[in-house]
Amino acid sequence: MSEPKKQLSRREMLRRGALGAGLAGVAGTAAVLAARTARSGTVWQLDPEKCIQCGNCAVNCVLDPSAVRVVHAFALCGYCDLCFGYFPPGFEPDDEFETPGAESQLCPTGAILRRWTEGPHFEYTIDEALCIGCGKCVKGCGAFGNGSLFLQVRHNRCLNCNECSIAAACPAGAYRRVPADHPYLLKGEDQKA
Amino acid sequence: MASRKLGPEFTYDLSEFRRVDPDLIHYEQSAAVGTGLKEPRGIAVGPEDRLYVAGDRAVRVFGSDGRAAGDWATQMDPRCVAVAPAGTVYVAAADHVEAFAADGRRETAWKPAGQPSLITGLAAADGDVFASDAAACAVWHYSAAGELLGRIDGRPAPAAAAKDAGGPGFIVPSPYFDVAVGPAGVLLVANPGRRRVELYTYDGIFKSSWGAASFKIEGFCGCCNPTHLSALPGGRIVTSEKGLPRVKVYAPEGRLASVVAPPAAFDEAAAGLDVAADSAGRIWVLDPLARQVRLFTRKKTAPAEAKP
Ligand code: SF4
Numbered sequence: 001m002s003e004p005k006k007q008l009s010r011r012e013m014l015r016r017g018a019l020g021a022g023l024a025g026v027a028g029t030a031a032v033l034a035a036r037t038a039r040s041g042t043v044w045q046l047d048p049e050k051c052i053q054c055g056n057c058a059v060n061c062v063l064d065p066s067a068v069r070v071v072h073a074f075a076l077c078g079y080c081d082l083c084f085g086y087f088p089p090g091f092e093p094d095d096e097f098e099t100p101g102a103e104s105q106l107c108p109t110g111a112i113l114r115r116w117t118e119g120p121h122f123e124y125t126i127d128e129a130l131c132i133g134c135g136k137c138v139k140g141c142g143a144f145g146n147g148s149l150f151l152q153v154r155h156n157r158c159l160n161c162n163e164c165s166i167a168a169a170c171p172a173g174a175y176r177r178v179p180a181d182h183p184y185l186l187k188g189e190d191q192k193a
Numbered sequence: 194m195a196s197r198k199l200g201p202e203f204t205y206d207l208s209e210f211r212r213v214d215p216d217l218i219h220y221e222q223s224a225a226v227g228t229g230l231k232e233p234r235g236i237a238v239g240p241e242d243r244l245y246v247a248g249d250r251a252v253r254v255f256g257s258d259g260r261a262a263g264d265w266a267t268q269m270d271p272r273c274v275a276v277a278p279a280g281t282v283y284v285a286a287a288d289h290v291e292a293f294a295a296d297g298r299r300e301t302a303w304k305p306a307g308q309p310s311l312i313t314g315l316a317a318a319d320g321d322v323f324a325s326d327a328a329a330c331a332v333w334h335y336s337a338a339g340e341l342l343g344r345i346d347g348r349p350a351p352a353a354a355a356k357d358a359g360g361p362g363f364i365v366p367s368p369y370f371d372v373a374v375g376p377a378g379v380l381l382v383a384n385p386g387r388r389r390v391e392l393y394t395y396d397g398i399f400k401s402s403w404g405a406a407s408f409k410i411e412g413f414c415g416c417c418n419p420t421h422l423s424a425l426p427g428g429r430i431v432t433s434e435k436g437l438p439r440v441k442v443y444a445p446e447g448r449l450a451s452v453v454a455p456p457a458a459f460d461e462a463a464a465g466l467d468v469a470a471d472s473a474g475r476i477w478v479l480d481p482l483a484r485q486v487r488l489f490t491r492k493k494t495a496p497a498e499a500k501p
């Protein structure tokens with residue numbers, strides 16, 4: 001029997017180690033970004049391979065809530081029924097777990113949405129308006145899953161400060177300036193500036 | 194700028210689940226072998242309880258006492274290894290299997306079975322070789338000579354009406370999917386996305402399954418576990434998990450019998466803990482981050498094992 005198309009494409013991506021992340025609104029913000037980056041042609045971004053999810057991204061941005069949000073690399077995701085980026089550690093599934101209540105969700109702000117796709121597979125999307133960039137779900141996904149959730153500075157929000165106040169507080173040295181025409185450092189993609 | 198603070202609800206804490214009742218830990222580490230490999234990926238035990246370690250374009254062989262006994266270069270990048278009772282050593286790259294004589298001579302390279310392919314587990318019996326393919330979500334069944342005999346996908350045959358005849362097949366969310374040969378013609382397959390171990394005939398007929406999703410020590414934690422498994426003498430099964438790295442032994446019917454190594458025995462990020470048992474029931478555990486294979490033996494104080 002042939003594999004579901006989505007699953008095949010995910011596996012193909014897994015194999016190649018390449019992916020695309022779900023970054024809604026990237027194209028729509030290009031003009032804003034161009035205006036903000038006219039000075040230097042660069043913007044701030046964090047390297048998800050270096051980030052240790054210390055929490056500083058949520059609380060050190062000059063913006064409140066932070067310009068940092070979680071993004072989801074769908075091609076790396078396992079579309080798991082029991083995603084531990086979505087469920088809290090120790091969550092014990094019962095017959096009702098397909099429609100979990102807020103108390104069964106890991107994200108304190110309820111920013112992760114779970115939707116059944118097919119068979120035992122579920123899709124997880126981020127409501128960016130609710131996400132504050134705390135990184136808790138990134139930890140869960142990294143520990144148990146494929147690490148498909150990760151933090152990024154969202155350039156439809158970031159003010160591109162001369163000195164990014166998160167960069168100054170980042171214990172992992174994860175921040176650097178990247179070219180404004182490649183403003184995201186997506187896991188698995190060779191976008192190194 | 195004064196920094197804001199995150200409340201305690203934003204803390205991610207696994208410490209409660211890393212603790213294991215010491216009375217359940219029936220094994221202790223008795224030795225560790227440095228593999229000398231940067232990325233050791235798979236282990237197997239062969240005749241005379243020799244230990245085989247694959248990785249870094251090599252297979253390293255150690256005696257049962259852990260002393261180096263061979264170092265074979267491979268042309269491919271090996272991901273897993275299995276040894277047949279007669280001594281033939283099978284090594285798999287992502288997309289194909291190669292067979293080596295007991296002295297390390299490469300005998301054959303088999304044609305890739307699927308595309309895309311990511312072979313992550315190998316098992317060898319007398320005359321049969323099984324390769325679990327995480328990309329195909331299937332186990333390839335070969336003859337010892339490399340002829341493809343079948344594809345086991347864990348889905349029920351169209352006529353099978355039984356509720357538990359196999360369900361949606363093998364669910365493999367991450368690149369860990371293992372297979373092992375059990376006693377008397379039984380094939381053991383980890384179905385990680387269903388958090389269980391499934392038993393098949395060599396022809397791919399589903400027989401039974403056991404295992405449940407749970408952070409409790411009896412269960413398989415996270416989205417996709419166990420990552421590895423192997424049969425012990427007497428029909429028991431040793432499994433390993435990622436997320437909460439832990440190695441456990443189950444009775445043939447799936448009851449937790451012993452903890453071999455609790456999460457505290459490993460780095461928090463440990464994964465890829467391949468397992469292999471020798472004829473005395475000693476358990477080798479590959480620890481890729483430590484680049485070691487660690488030997489666990491039953492404690493003298495452990496309670497007697499229940500007879501299967
Ligand atoms: S401050 Fe650095 S380490 Fe902390 S969450 Fe942000 S990028 Fe990650």
Ligand code: SF4
Binds near residue numbers: 106110126131133137
């Ligand atoms: S857990 Fe934190 S980073 Fe993840 S979606 Fe919720 S608010 Fe955003």
Ligand code: SF4
Binds near residue numbers: 060061164
């Ligand atoms: S550059 Fe300024 S707005 Fe952008 S993430 Fe850093 S502190 Fe926040």
